Amino acid sequence: MKNRELKEALLMAIKQAATTLPADVVDALKQAKAVETSELAKLQLEMILHNIEIARAGSVPMCQDTGILTFFIKAGVDSPYLRCLRTLITEAVAEATRVVPLRPNTVHPFTFKNPGNNLGRFMPHIDWELVDGDEVVISLLAKGAGSENCCALKMLLPVAGVKGVKKFVLDHVVGCAGQPCPPGVIGVGIGGGADLSLKLGKLAILRDVGSRHPDPAIAGLELELLELINQSGIGPMGVGGVTTCLDVHIEYAHRHPSSLPVGIIYQCWADRRKKVKIDANGRVEVR
Amino acid sequence: MNKFLHTPLTEEDIRALHVGDTVHISGRMFTARDEAHRLMLERRENDEEIPFDPSKMALFHCGPVVKKEDAGWRVISAGPTTSIRMELFEDRFLTAFGTKMVIGKGGMGDKTLAALRKAGAVYAHYPGGVGALAAQAITRVANVYWLDEIGIPEAVWILDIELFGPLTITMDSHGKSLYRDLEESIKKNLERIHEQIAKGA
Numbered sequence: 001m002k003n004r005e006l007k008e009a010l011l012m013a014i015k016q017a018a019t020t021l022p023a024d025v026v027d028a029l030k031q032a033k034a035v036e037t038s039e040l041a042k043l044q045l046e047m048i049l050h051n052i053e054i055a056r057a058g059s060v061p062m063c064q065d066t067g068i069l070t071f072f073i074k075a076g077v078d079s080p081y082l083r084c085l086r087t088l089i090t091e092a093v094a095e096a097t098r099v100v101p102l103r104p105n106t107v108h109p110f111t112f113k114n115p116g117n118n119l120g121r122f123m124p125h126i127d128w129e130l131v132d133g134d135e136v137v138i139s140l141l142a143k144g145a146g147s148e149n150c151c152a153l154k155m156l157l158p159v160a161g162v163k164g165v166k167k168f169v170l171d172h173v174v175g176c177a178g179q180p181c182p183p184g185v186i187g188v189g190i191g192g193g194a195d196l197s198l199k200l201g202k203l204a205i206l207r208d209v210g211s212r213h214p215d216p217a218i219a220g221l222e223l224e225l226l227e228l229i230n231q232s233g234i235g236p237m238g239v240g241g242v243t244t245c246l247d248v249h250i251e252y253a254h255r256h257p258s259s260l261p262v263g264i265i266y267q268c269w270a271d272r273r274k275k276v277k278i279d280a281n282g283r284v285e286v287r
Numbered sequence: 288m289n290k291f292l293h294t295p296l297t298e299e300d301i302r303a304l305h306v307g308d309t310v311h312i313s314g315r316m317f318t319a320r321d322e323a324h325r326l327m328l329e330r331r332e333n334d335e336e337i338p339f340d341p342s343k344m345a346l347f348h349c350g351p352v353v354k355k356e357d358a359g360w361r362v363i364s365a366g367p368t369t370s371i372r373m374e375l376f377e378d379r380f381l382t383a384f385g386t387k388m389v390i391g392k393g394g395m396g397d398k399t400l401a402a403l404r405k406a407g408a409v410y411a412h413y414p415g416g417v418g419a420l421a422a423q424a425i426t427r428v429a430n431v432y433w434l435d436e437i438g439i440p441e442a443v444w445i446l447d448i449e450l451f452g453p454l455t456i457t458m459d460s461h462g463k464s465l466y467r468d469l470e471e472s473i474k475k476n477l478e479r480i481h482e483q484i485a486k487g488a
Contacts, residue, residue, distance in 0.1 A: 040307075040455060043414075043453065043455070044414045047414045047417050047420060047453075048414055048416075048417055050420055051366075051414075051416075051417040051418070051419050051420040051421075054419040054420055054423065055364075055418075055419035058419065060352075060363050060364055060419050060422070061352050061363065061364040061418060061419065062364070062416070062418060062419055063364065063366055063415075063416035063417075063418045064349060064350060064351050064352050064364040064365050064366050064368075064416070064418035064421075065350070065366075065368065065416065065418075066352060066364075101352060101353075101354050101363060102352065103350065103351070103352045103364075103439060103440055104438065104439055104440070105440065107438065112322070112437065112438075114437075114438035114439070114440075116438070116439075144416065145369075146368065146369045146393075146415060146416070149369070163484055163485070163487065166484045166487070167481065167484055170477065170480055170481075170484070171477070174473060174476075174477050174480075177393075177394075177466070177469075177470075177473070178392070178393045178394060178415075178466070179369050179371055179393040180369075181392070181393075181414075181415035181416050224487075228480050228483065228484070231476055231479070231480055232473055232476050232477060232480065233469070233472055233473050233476045234469075234473060236414075237392065237393075237412070237414050237415060238393060238394065238466070238469070239412070239455070239457070239465065239469075240465075240469050240472075268415070268416060269416070270416050
C-alpha cells in the first residue's frame, strides 16, 4: 500500500516537473521581460511566459523535449524505503511516459532502438548519496538535449586560476549563443576531478534561481559571472537582448594541485525540477 | 511587417520576406530532425519514393510529444528543436526537396544561408521549447511516416496548422541573417568582457 502511494507521488512529481515551472524561474523570466527593450527579445519572453501558463493550466508538457530524467537521492541510511526506491522510480518513469505523456527519449546509442518508455541501460539515471537519518530527499531533474548539448568540461592549468575559470565560462556561454534556449541557469562545478566537476555543476543548478552560495566569495563570483554573461548581448533565444542568463550557481570541491577541472552545466529556461521528501513513516511531500 | 501566409508557398511569397518580418502560417507542415533528414536524403539518392510532397509544406525542426487516441494521433507539445544540428545537410535537403520555409530555433549557418538564397527559401524562428503554445495551432495529425523505424521524436509527422506563429524571419532568401549580424556585436562585447576579467582580481 505504501509502495503504491510512493509511486503515485513520484509519478505526480514527474508530471508536475514536465508541466509546471518552479515559481522562482517564472518570476525571473517575468523580471527579464520587464527589462528588455527590443521588441523581438520581449516577444520571446512573452511567448515563453504564455506557454508556461498554457502548460500549467492544461497539465501538458511545457516543452516537447521532456528530457532525460535524473533522480538525485539523499538517502538517509535508516530509511525503510531504500530497498524499493529504484523499482518504484523506474515504474513511475514508464508510467509517466504513458500518462502525462512524456516524449519517449531514451534510445540505444548504436542501434537507435527506442524502447518507448524512457527506460534503458542506466536510465533513468539515479544518483545516490548516503546521509545520516531516516529521511529520503529526491531531487528530480528533467533536462532537455538542447541545453545538455551545451555542457562542457575543461581541465585548466592550475595557474590559470579564477581568471581562467571566468574566461572559460564566458567564452563557452557566449559561444553557445542562442542554441541552448537562453535565458536559463549556468551551473559551474570547480575542482574535484573531471567527473566530479560536472556533477557539482549539475547539483548547482538544482538550487533556486536567486539563491546564493553560502560562502560570500563564491556568491560574489556567481554575481560577477551573471553580470558578465548578460553583457554579451546574446539575449533571449539568441535574438539579441540584455538577459542571456537568469542566474549562475557555483559549487566547488578541493582539487589535485596539478589540475583545475571546470564543468559547465547549461540549463535552458525550462528549468524543470521537483523535490520529493519521504519520512520514516512513509509520509510523502512533493514540492 | 506582419504577414499571413498559406502553404503551398510560392517563390513570390518567399522573396517578399525579409529578416525581422513576422509571419503566421496556415496549411501544412512536416517535422524532420536528424534521422528524418538522413533517411529522406538516402531515399532520394536511391531514387526511392518519398510518400508526400515536401515542396508544398513548411519544414519544422521538431520532435513532438504525441498521444494516440481513438480518433488517431494528437499533438500535445511541439516546439522547435535546435536547428544547427541539421546544418550538416540542410543545404542538400533544400535543393533535393524544394522546401520553401524552415521553422526552427537558434538559427543556422552559412551553408544553409547560401542554400536559402539559391533555392528561394527562408528560415523562420519560433522560441525554443514553447511546445504547449505551438500545439494550439496544430489542428490535426494528417499522417506519420517511418514511425517504427526511427521512433516518435524522429519520425516525420504531417501536421495541419492554423495561424502557426508568430514566427520571426531570421534568415531570408536575400543572404541576410540576424545571427550573422548579431555575431559581430557579440564578438565586440566579448572582447570588452575579456578586458574586464583581465583587470579584475
